[in-house]
Amino acid sequence: xxxxxxxxxxxxxxxxxxxxxxxxxxxxxxxxxxxxxxxxxxxxxxxxxxxxxxxxxxxxxxxxxxxxxxxxxxxxxxxxxxxxxxxxxxxxxxxxxxxxxxxxxxxxxxxxxxxxxxxxxxxxxxxxxxxxxxxxxxxxxxxxxxxxxxxxxxxxxxxxxxxxxxxxxxxxxxxxxxxxxxxxxxxxxxxxxxxxxxxxxxxxxxxxxxxxxxxxxxxxxxxxxxxxxxxxxxxxxxxxxxxxxxxx
Numbered sequence: 001x002x003x004x005x006x007x008x009x010x011x012x013x014x015x016x017x018x019x020x021x022x023x024x025x026x027x028x029x030x031x032x033x034x035x036x037x038x039x040x041x042x043x044x045x046x047x048x049x050x051x052x053x054x055x056x057x058x059x060x061x062x063x064x065x066x067x068x069x070x071x072x073x074x075x076x077x078x079x080x081x082x083x084x085x086x087x088x089x090x091x092x093x094x095x096x097x098x099x100x101x102x103x104x105x106x107x108x109x110x111x112x113x114x115x116x117x118x119x120x121x122x123x124x125x126x127x128x129x130x131x132x133x134x135x136x137x138x139x140x141x142x143x144x145x146x147x148x149x150x151x152x153x154x155x156x157x158x159x160x161x162x163x164x165x166x167x168x169x170x171x172x173x174x175x176x177x178x179x180x181x182x183x184x185x186x187x188x189x190x191x192x193x194x195x196x197x198x199x200x201x202x203x204x205x206x207x208x209x210x211x212x213x214x215x216x217x218x219x220x221x222x223x224x225x226x227x228x229x230x231x232x233x234x235x236x237x238x239x240x241x242x243x244x245x246x247x248x
Contacts, residue, residue: 002081002107007120009102011127015134016096017068023134024088024100025071032142032225033133033210034126040073048073052147060086075106082107102127118217125201129212132193132205133225142225144232150243152220155200161246162202162213171195172202180204180211184238220246 013020023029030038036052041062048060064072064087072087084106091099104123108115152158159171166178172192181187190206200215208228214221222239226232 002109003112005105005108005112005116005119007104007116007123009124009127011100011102011131012093013098013100013131013134014096015098015138017090017092017098019138020090020098020100020134021068021071022139023130025065025067028141031145032137032140032227033129035145035147035223037145080109082109100127100130121196121201125196125203125212125214128194128196129203129210132203132210136205137210137227140227142227144224144226144230144235146222146224146226146232146236146239148223148236148239148243149219149221150247152215152218152246153248155215157246158200158215158220161242165242166192166204172204178204180206182238182242184234184241 023033025040025042027037027039030040036050038048038050040046040048042065044062044065046062046065048062049057051057058075060073060075062073063085064070068090070087070089072085074085075083077083084104087103089101089103091101093099102123104119163170163172165180165182166172167181168176168178172178172195174192174194176192178190178192179187180190188206188209190204193203193205195202200213202213204211208226210225212223214223220243222243224235224239226235
């Protein structure tokens with residue numbers, strides 16, 4: 001039986017509502033901080049498509065379109081009655097800033113409690129990514145998006161490999177200066193934007209990119225947005241090799 005759910009988050013953003021709107025309602029803007037590739041028709045009733053890899057896609061329908069104020073879209077309902085809906089409410093504040101209120105709702109399946117916990121935590125990480133993107137890379141469009149996932153042998157192996165990749169002893173902490181350096185890539189100076197637990201989310205910002213590393217439920221994930229031209233195939237190969245070092 002489907003279980004109804006609703007998740008709410010609120011976050012201040014260092015950008016005016018029109019800038020935030022381009023980041024949440026236009027495909028290139030969404031791609032610059034979210035995962036996968038997104039297309040969104042700019043009208044109520046418009047079609048939304050989010051693509052992961054070459055053959056995994058989810059579809060939605062725009063249910064509210066008020067530029068600079070409100071965006072909502074609802075996913076296509078699955079045969080078991082489950083679906084997800086998303087709403088973004090924007091409120092202008094002083095000094096060209098915005099408060100974003102985010103609502104994630106719908107119906108989940110039988111494992112709804114575990115899925116709810118993952119969604120609540122995961123949604124917040126992507127709002128953090130949006131905030132970092134708007135603060136440090138406003139108006140810049142991601143030239144290449146990376147999303148890689150692999151089974152992870154253990155939390156200990158993940159932390160050891162990540163520490164080595166960032167050049168730190170022990171676990172990274174927010175605000176710490178690091179250097180992203182793995183085999184096959186030139187070193188990239190950066191800073192740790194945030195670390196979240198339980199479950200592991202570590203975000204690192206470099207001069208021209210934003211990384212997010214995730215470990216949990218037996219998986220390891222590497223995400224990257226490049227805000228300057230990059231050899232995407234070489235980048236993917238290098239991080240694929242790194243993920244192999246944490247695999248069983």
